Amino acid sequence: MSLVDHFSEALKPHYSEALTYCRSLCARFSAEEAEDVLQQALLKAYEKFNTLRDPTRFKPWLFQIITNEFHSVVRRHFWKRFLPLEFPATDDENLPKMPPVYDRAESDETKLMLRQALSSLSDKERAAILLFEIAGFSIEEIQHIQQEKSASTIKSRLSRARRKMRRRMTAQESQRLHTTTFKPLIGDIEHETLQLVAKVNIDGRLD
Amino acid sequence: MRRFNWWRKSTSTGDWTDSKWSSYWSALKNDDHRASFDQTDAWLRQVSAYQSRMNESSLKRRTFPMITYIKSHRLRFASLAVLMLMILVACTMPVEQEDIVGYVLSWTVNDTPEAANRLVTHFDWMDESNLSVSHNINNGQHSTMYLMNAVGVSAQQAELWRQDLESLSQVSEVKMLPLQETVTRPMYAAALKSVFRIEINTQHMSSSDVVAEMQRQLEAAGIHEAHVEYEEENGERRMRLSIPPQPEREGQQTIVMSITDGESNPKHGQNAYSFSLMLHDGDLEGKSEAEVQAIVAERLKAQSLQNGGEWTGTEEGQAGEPQIVVRKGDHVQIETISSSTGNEGQTVHTEEVRVFVGAGAEDTPEPELHITQELIDPAELKGKTDAEIKTLIEQRLRDAGQNPDDALIEVDNGKIKVELRQEKIIQK
Numbered sequence: 001m002s003l004v005d006h007f008s009e010a011l012k013p014h015y016s017e018a019l020t021y022c023r024s025l026c027a028r029f030s031a032e033e034a035e036d037v038l039q040q041a042l043l044k045a046y047e048k049f050n051t052l053r054d055p056t057r058f059k060p061w062l063f064q065i066i067t068n069e070f071h072s073v074v075r076r077h078f079w080k081r082f083l084p085l086e087f088p089a090t091d092d093e094n095l096p097k098m099p100p101v102y103d104r105a106e107s108d109e110t111k112l113m114l115r116q117a118l119s120s121l122s123d124k125e126r127a128a129i130l131l132f133e134i135a136g137f138s139i140e141e142i143q144h145i146q147q148e149k150s151a152s153t154i155k156s157r158l159s160r161a162r163r164k165m166r167r168r169m170t171a172q173e174s175q176r177l178h179t180t181t182f183k184p185l186i187g188d189i190e191h192e193t194l195q196l197v198a199k200v201n202i203d204g205r206l207d
Numbered sequence: 208m209r210r211f212n213w214w215r216k217s218t219s220t221g222d223w224t225d226s227k228w229s230s231y232w233s234a235l236k237n238d239d240h241r242a243s244f245d246q247t248d249a250w251l252r253q254v255s256a257y258q259s260r261m262n263e264s265s266l267k268r269r270t271f272p273m274i275t276y277i278k279s280h281r282l283r284f285a286s287l288a289v290l291m292l293m294i295l296v297a298c299t300m301p302v303e304q305e306d307i308v309g310y311v312l313s314w315t316v317n318d319t320p321e322a323a324n325r326l327v328t329h330f331d332w333m334d335e336s337n338l339s340v341s342h343n344i345n346n347g348q349h350s351t352m353y354l355m356n357a358v359g360v361s362a363q364q365a366e367l368w369r370q371d372l373e374s375l376s377q378v379s380e381v382k383m384l385p386l387q388e389t390v391t392r393p394m395y396a397a398a399l400k401s402v403f404r405i406e407i408n409t410q411h412m413s414s415s416d417v418v419a420e421m422q423r424q425l426e427a428a429g430i431h432e433a434h435v436e437y438e439e440e441n442g443e444r445r446m447r448l449s450i451p452p453q454p455e456r457e458g459q460q461t462i463v464m465s466i467t468d469g470e471s472n473p474k475h476g477q478n479a480y481s482f483s484l485m486l487h488d489g490d491l492e493g494k495s496e497a498e499v500q501a502i503v504a505e506r507l508k509a510q511s512l513q514n515g516g517e518w519t520g521t522e523e524g525q526a527g528e529p530q531i532v533v534r535k536g537d538h539v540q541i542e543t544i545s546s547s548t549g550n551e552g553q554t555v556h557t558e559e560v561r562v563f564v565g566a567g568a569e570d571t572p573e574p575e576l577h578i579t580q581e582l583i584d585p586a587e588l589k590g591k592t593d594a595e596i597k598t599l600i601e602q603r604l605r606d607a608g609q610n611p612d613d614a615l616i617e618v619d620n621g622k623i624k625v626e627l628r629q630e631k632i633i634q635k
Binding site for chain 2: 004007008015019020023042095096097098101108113
């Protein structure tokens, strides 16, 4: 078996999760940009596959590469605002382009709401909660992937991310209720109760 | 289980139950991308094939980008290396410079040695330790020839001494000869030495003050009779400097002038002066560095090398103390530095003396000085052969206290020339 066979075999079980993780991580990016991140991450993983000593550690290793590649793309975007440099053509640009893997038009409302909530998080918070929820990594594994010194950093990061998402998603739910086509009747107990619940969820208090 | 407990605790607030939270994430987790795996797998294989097509040189280029970069710009790097080498050689290549290190005054007193001695000691500037005396008797007439080695004396001072001597009626044949030495220096040091710098801050200075300051700096640097014009018209300033030929500063033609307006730090000018002093080889045998320093200090003191003819002393830490900067066996280079503060503390003149001792002085050839003197009246030579004349001259030299072996005696068909090599003038 060649190297590409080995790599393909190792990638296959985690392929779907890796793509979902990458797309959610790039929640603020377009599908094309998310595909660029994924392509670079897969290329790096393939080129460095020989250096992976323990094949059982393939999944955290792959997700770490995706995370690092995402951070490097974010950094590149940041510096491009100040240094709009034209880089000379490299050999990598002649590499075959990865085929499209993400839907260009997402229609699922729940996914859209979740991605919007994710985009309100910081990059590290988003990576932490996605690694926890989608990839199913433990706190220790996330600590290793995010190269943090203590597990409590990851715990507080996850807690903060969850709180932010909950607030954002509650607000989105409330907004959705307001914009619904349902026309409330005066004295409609159910409607008034829903409004009250939404208000409490948003403000945390009842006037 | 540990993960579950921690998560349950952090999600048990508000109306966000575990199930609601999970339902949101399930929507995302249920995304199935497996259908695109085959495409991705095919793409990976294309990448693999592409990379294997890359030749070894391009792989090397990726692995050693710096080596590749240097190779691709080898002409540029080679020319840079050659340029650096040329600069290095230009800075370190030794060049020879002629330095006037002082003057030799010679005069003759047509009188007995005692009377001549009285006459000479009349001048307070006369330094007997630097004086070489040869007494001659010609047809019963006494004449005493003096040679004074005035190292470190300016041309102006030597000229004044010459005029002093000429004012005496008993003194004849007063001559003033420059004492030149060929000094070997690195090229950069030679270039630095050939630059004379004038720096003036004109803030709060009138035109006449600027002219006076410039003339003062020129005089201090040994440039005499310079003509300076300074004009100000409609806010424009113009300065004209004309310097007559300076035989004393032959070979030092570059003058750098810096005149600044406004606030600036006090400027420091440097007037470096160096010469070589020969010592006997035996002077250094078995001597420690401190002892060598003491010997050099004594020699320098004897020759009054410092500004104004005053040696500043040899005590530790005092300015002017000779410092051995190079010593390899008996090759010694000694440097002394004495500083004197100039006008209003703005200008510092530094005097630097380098002493080469023993074999280290090979690069600084001993100055040759030949003094010719008639010892015999031509009337005495009538009827004598060349050999007899030579014998007579040797006898006369012995009478005058000279060693005939130190003299060059040439007698050719009655034409006579006698030269006394005055080696001790330099090796004193």
